[in-house]
Amino acid sequence: MVENLVIVESPAKAKTIEKFLGKSFTVMSSFGHIRDLAKKNLGIDIKNNFNPDYVVSDDKKKIVAELKKNVKEAKMVWLASDEDREGEAIAWHLAEVLQLDEKKTKRIVFNEITKEAIQNAIKNPRNIDKNLVDAQQARRILDRLVGFELSPVLWKKVKPSLSAGRVQSVAVRLLVDREREIIAFKPSSSYKTVAVFEVVDNKGKKVLLEAELDEKFNTKAKALEFLKACSKAQFSIEDVVTKPSKRSPSAPFTTSTLQQEASRKLGFSVSQTMTIAQKLYEAGKITYMRTDSVNLSETALKACKEVINKEFGNEYHNLRQYKTKSKGAQEAHEAIRPAYFDQETVQGSAAEKKLYSLIYKRTLASQMSDALFERTTVSIKVEGLPYHFVATGEVLKFDGFLKMYIESNDEESESDNLKILPPLTKNQPLNVKNITSTERFTHHPPRYTEASLVRKLEELGIGRPSTYAPIISTIQQREYVVKTDRDGSERNFDVLKLENKNVTELTEKETFNAEKAKLFPTDIGILVTDYLVDHFKDIMDYNFTANVEKDFDEIAEGKMLWTKMLDAFYAPFHKKVEMAIATRENTKGDRLIGNDLVSGKPIIARIGRFGPMVQIGQSDDEEKPRYAKLQPGQYIETITLEQALNLFQLPKKLGSYENYEVSVGIGRFGPYILHHAKYYSLVKGVDDPYNITLQRAIELINDKREKDKNKVINSFEYQKSEIQVLNGRFGPYICYNKENYKIPKNTDATKLTAEQCIDIIQKGASTTKTKKKRK
DNA sequence: CAGTGAGCGAGCTTCCGCTTGACTT
Secondary structure (H helix, E strand, O other): OOOEEEEEOOHHHHHHHHHHOOOOEEEEEOOOOOEEEOOHHHHEEHHHOOEEOEEEOHHHHHHHHHHHHHHHHOOEEEEOOOOOHHHHHHHHHHHHHOOOOHHHEEEOOOOOOOHHHHHHHHHOOEOOOHHHHHHHHHHHHHHHHHHHHHHHHHHHHOOOOOOOOOOHHHHHHHHHHHHHHHHHOOOOEEEEEEEEEEEEOOOOOEEEEEEEEOOOEOOHHHHHHHHHHHOOOOEEEEEEEEEEEEEOOOOOEOHHHHHHHHHHHHOOOHHHHHHHHHHHHHOOOEOOOOOOOOOOOHHHHHHHHHHHHHHOOHHHEOOOOOOOOOOOOOOOOOOEOEOOOOOOOOOOOHHHHHHHHHHHHHHHHOOEOOEEEEEEEEEEEEOOOOOEEEEEEEEEEEOHHHHOOOOOOOOOOOOOOOOOOOOOOOOOEEEEEEEEEEEEEOOOOOOOOHHHHHHHHHHOOOOOOOOHHHHHHHHHHOOOEEEEEEOOEEEEEEEEEEEOOEEEEEEEEEEEOOEEEEEEEOHHHHHHHHHHHHHOHHHHOOOHHHHHHHHHHHHHOOOOOHHHHHHHHHHHHHHHHHHHHHOOOOOOOOEEEEEOOOOOOEEEEEEEOOEEEEEEOOOOOOOOOEEEEOOOOOOOOOOOHHHHHHHOOOOEEEEEEOOEEEEEEEEOOEEEEEEOOEEEEOOOOOOOOOOOOHHHHHHHHHHHHHHHHHHEEEEEEEOOEEEEEEEEOOEEEEEEOOEEEEOOOOOOHHHOOHHHHHHHHHHOOOHHHHHHHHO
8 A cells, every 4th residue: 555656757766765755655756758749740739729649658658557556546646756847747747647636646846865855845745837837838849840840841852861950950050150160260370489588596596487478470570580689688577476366166067067077087978978977876876967957955065064174174165055057957956966975986887986086076176165376477578679578377375176176178278287486586687598489370169079069058058958968969860960080281380499699490390170079060961051041040040949948938937828939939930831842942052163174064062862972064964974972071062173073083093913903992981992803991191092003002902912811710612602710800700601600609710610610600690680680 | 881873652751858778789
C-alpha cells in the first residue's frame, strides 16, 4: 500500500529524495516528459485553435503504466517536477494522463535537494499553474510549427532530409556570418617595438628589464627611422606608479560554463562533458548537471566555509552569492557542485576524476577571497622623441582563490604572465641592451569551437542546458557544419633589431590561421542559411527567441492567451511558407565563375548530388559537361577561376611504369596515384598532386608494395578465390571475397590452416557486413 | 572506398526540451 506517491523527473533524484522522506513516501520518476505532440501530420489542429494532439511516447508507455498502478493505491500524489516551464508542463501532463483526482493531488517544488528544502516543500504545496503550462504549450507548438513547416520547404527547394528550426538554424547562421567576416578579413601588419634595458638590482646584480613602446608603427620605414633615432638617444625612467589591483573568482558552474571550461582545460567535447557529468550525477557525486543557475544552497555554502577555513584559514573565506547574467535563465536547480565537500577526489575513470576535480575546485574557489596584487607601471622616456616605453609588473600580495583555481581564457595572452620588476626610481638613467621592432599581423575573428558556440547561444538566450549538446551534434549530423582541424599557411615577417648602435634586418617565417577542432560551415550550411535569411528573416533574427520568450512570459503571467499569441505568429509565417514554395528560383547555389580558356564554355560552381563541385559546360550541351569536386577549404562562394581550372587538371597521366599507365588524381580520401588498378596515397604535407613527378610516383608505389609484403601473413586457394590472413590496424584478420572476419582470441594467426580459416569464415559473421547494415 | 552528377516517382525525411538506457563499435 502506497500512502504518498511523489513523482520527480529524474530517477537519480528519486533515489536521493526517498532517503529524506519517511517510510510513508514512495518516490518514482517520470523520466522527463511522458508525452509529446503526435509525429504524424504535424500533431496540431491549426483550424481548431491549435488544438494539440498529445501522444504518450512508445518508450514511456511502460513507465506510465507503472505510475498508473501506483496512483491507484496512493492516498496522495505529489507532483514534484522541476520548478520551471517544462517542469510545470510535465506535472500537468502527468495529471492528465494519470487522470489524477484534484483532491488527491498536490504540486510541490524545490530547487535544491536537501532534507530541509524537501520537507519545506511538502509543507507548502500548491496547485498546477495552468498559465505556466500554457506558456510551455505555446513554446512547444511554435517550435513544431516552425520546424515542420520550414523543413519541407528545404526538401523541395534545396535537398531532401534537411532540417530547419528556431534554434538550429540560428546556430548555423552564427557560423555562416562569422565565416563571411573571416573571408572579408584583410590582415594588416604593424611593428611592435620592445626594448631590453640593463638594470642593477639591490643585490648589485645585473638584471634585464623589458618594456614595450606605446606606439605601433604601421610601416617598416617608420620603425626603421625610430630605431635609428634610438641609436643616439638617452633613456631614463620618467615615472613609476604602483597601484593595488585584485581579481575575483568566477561563479560556480552552470551547464554552459562547465562545457566551456572542460573544453579549454581538459579538451573534452561538449557531449563528452555531459556524459561524464551524468555518470558523476548518477553516482551521487555532483548535483544536477543540466542547470542555468549559479546559486548554491545554504548547506553547500556552509560546507564550503568549513572546508576553506580548515584547509586555508579564515582569511581565505568570503561568502558570495552569485546572480545569473544569462537571458531567460529559469533556475530550477542549483549550480553544478560536489554533492559532498569532504570528497576532494572520486573513484572512477580518469575523465570522471578530472571533471569532478574541476567542479570541486571551481565551487570552493567561488567562496574564497579575492587575489590581491600590486601592479607597477614604469614609463621610460626616450630623450628627444615623443614616445615612451612602458613596463608593467605584478607582485602577488595575497593569493586568495588562486590557491584553489585558475580560470582559463579563450584568448592566449602574450604578456599577461606575472613579472617582477627590479627596483627603479624616477629619473634613473637606463642602459639599453637592444631594441627589436617586430612585424605583427592582425588576426581574423576566431572561428567557433563547440564550447564557444554554446556560450554564444546562451548569451542570446537560445537553447537550454538540456539541449546545448544535442544542438551541436544535430548541426553536424545534418552536415551544415563540420568540426575539423586546418593547417595554417606560412608567411614572412620582418624583424628589425638595434644592438650596439647597429640596425639589422631579418626576415622570419611563421604559420598563421591554423585551426584545431573548430566548427566550419559547409556549402550546404551556407546555402540553407542564405535561403532562410532571404525568405524568413524574422525567424533567422538573433533576437527571435528572445522576442517570443517575452510573449511566453506574458502568457505565464496570465496577461496573454496562448492561442492568440500563436495566431499572431502563425498567420504571417504560414503566408511566407506558401510564398516560398510558390516561387521558382535557383537554390542550388549556382555561381558562374568564368569561362574555360580552352573551350570558352561557362564554369559553374554548385551543389551536386555528391556535394559541392564545379562543372565546365551545361548538361544540355552536345558534349557532356566535365565535373570536379571541391577540395576541403574551398567554398562555392569563394572559389576562383584559377582554382577551378586547377581542379580539372586531375586526374592526369604521369607516364608509364612496368608497362602500365601511372596517373594522379584526388579521391574521397585525398590525392592518390593509380597504377595497374591499384591506388597509392600521396603523403600529406609532402606531395603535391599537381606537381608530382613520375619518379616520385614510382617511389610511392614501391613503398606501398614493401609495406604490403608485411601485410600478408598467409594465403590459401579456396573455391576459385583467395583466403588471406592479413595484418591489420587492430591485429591479424582474415579476408575472403572482400569481406573481413575476426580471428578468435588466443589464436596464433601464423599457424592458421586453410581448414581453420574456412571454418572461421563459415561460422563467423563478417565485420564488413555489419558495417553496411548500420548505414 | 579512389566514381558518381539523367530522369521518373513512391515514400520518407523534419522541430525543441525533459529524461535515460539500449543499442552498436
